[in-house]
Amino acid sequence: MTKFHADLAACPVPRYTSYPTAADFTPAVGADAQRQALVAVAPDTPASLYLHVPYCRDICWYCGCNTGAIGREQRLGTYRDALLAEIASVGAMMRGRVGAVHFGGGSPNVLPASDLYAIADALRTAFRIADDAEWAMEIDPRTIGAAQADTLAAIGIGRVSIGAQTFAPQVQRAINRVQPFGMVADAVHALHASGIGKINLDLMYGLPHQSCGDIVSSIAAALTLAPSRVAMFGYAHLPAMLARQRMIDGAALPDAEERFLQSELAHRLFTAAGYRAIGFDHFALADDSLARAEATGRLFRNFQGFTDDPARTVIGLGASAISQFDGVIVQNEKHVGRYRDSVCGRRLAGVRGVTRDADDRLRGAIIERILCDGHADVAALCRDAAADPARLSPAMATLESLEARAIVDRRGWALHVRSDSRPYRRLVAAAFDTRRPTMPALQSVAI
Ligand code: SF4
DSSP, X not given: OOXXXXXXXXXXOOOOSSSSOGGGOXXXXXXXXXXXXXXXXXXXXXXXXXXXXXXXXSOOTTOOSSOEEOOSTHHHHHHHXXXXXXXXXXXXXXXXXXXXXXXXXXXXXXXXXXXXXXXXXXHHHHSEEEXXXXXXXXXXXTSOOHHHHHHHHHHTEXXXXXXXXXXXXXXXXXXXXXXXXXXXXXXXXXXXXTTXXXXXXXXXESOTTOOHHHHHHHHHHHHHTOOSEEEEEEOOOOTTTOGGGGGSOGGGSOOHHHHHHHHHHHHHHHHHTTEEEETTTEEEETTSHHHHHHHTTOOEEETTEEESOOOSEEXXXXXXXXXXXXXXXXXXXXXXXXXXXXXXXXXXXXXXXEEOOHHHHHHHHHHHHHHHHSEEEHHHHHHHTTOOGGGGHHHHHHTXXXXXXXXXXXXXXXXXXXXXXXXXXXXXXXTTOTTOOOOGGGXXXXX
């Protein structure tokens, strides 16, 4: 049983889906850096594609994604055209070998079948995509039926992430996402019938009016769907930054200790059901590739969270999509109109980002190992980076207080987060972050 530390659980800390994090992006790094990085990708460099669709049928009030309600249907067509233009431009510059394609959003399945076929064809034409590449998509289960499931299978989607979040009706109402369990089950059955057997379910704790009893019943329902992976995210209430979250009654949110108990409960229920704990908020069945990666020290972290995708180069396509290269991270324009103007004018859409020097890469590697494995051999990582470990002495020293609380052990240059302290991994990783943002209202809490 993990011990509850009220001050640590409520501590604002980045999720570290990259290092440096998005909080360090500035307009000084944009399209020029993006172009230089794209053309510098050597042939056969492993790369992944991430394609963002910033539209949904309805907007959930908890959502932190860059998305908006579709409104007029013709917006989808103009957005598809912009994507096709960007795919052609970027594909002409980037020579890497693509091993994974991920559609995220928003809800990519708001696109009609003809658009999905056009986009998939354009990706295959513009990029060198491996025959065995995994194609994955985040979907809204409220709109998927047999015909759309067939379309997804036909364009090559083999894995689907379904936003379920909770099955408790009063919680669903409080977050403006009403989807009875039967609706999600029908979506899963339709996907299975179409041959898409790899199902990820996203669930959440810390939602308004959510109790531990709701966690138990939602997980029991989720398990009947036998997902191969589950992500159990803590709701990050950041109304100062996300206007739509102001619709959520802050007084109805569980307090820090209740959030902690919900997170612990989820961990207990999924591991008892045979799922392997992955990182600090994912679970996977033993035969899933994520579980195999975790078991063999081949787990990674990128903008989609924990992944078995080893590619260090990620090409982001679409409004707000982020591209990651060894030396730079660049985010596309978030505003759809301005994004469209750029890419339809044959210009790259990168508008903000951050360069990564050798020190950033070393710290990023240490942070990644702590989050993924719960331990890091700092001396070995320094050796790989031809760096003097002495520069990390201050970071190692700051772990003393967490060691005193029996959260982490230090042995020389090696550190190990105790197995019963898994939820505190982000805090341990933060010791190596020299750029940590100082705006608590803009960061999620540790648990
Ligand atoms: S469907 Fe998903 S992306 Fe769209 S608003 Fe809801 S949580 Fe956000």
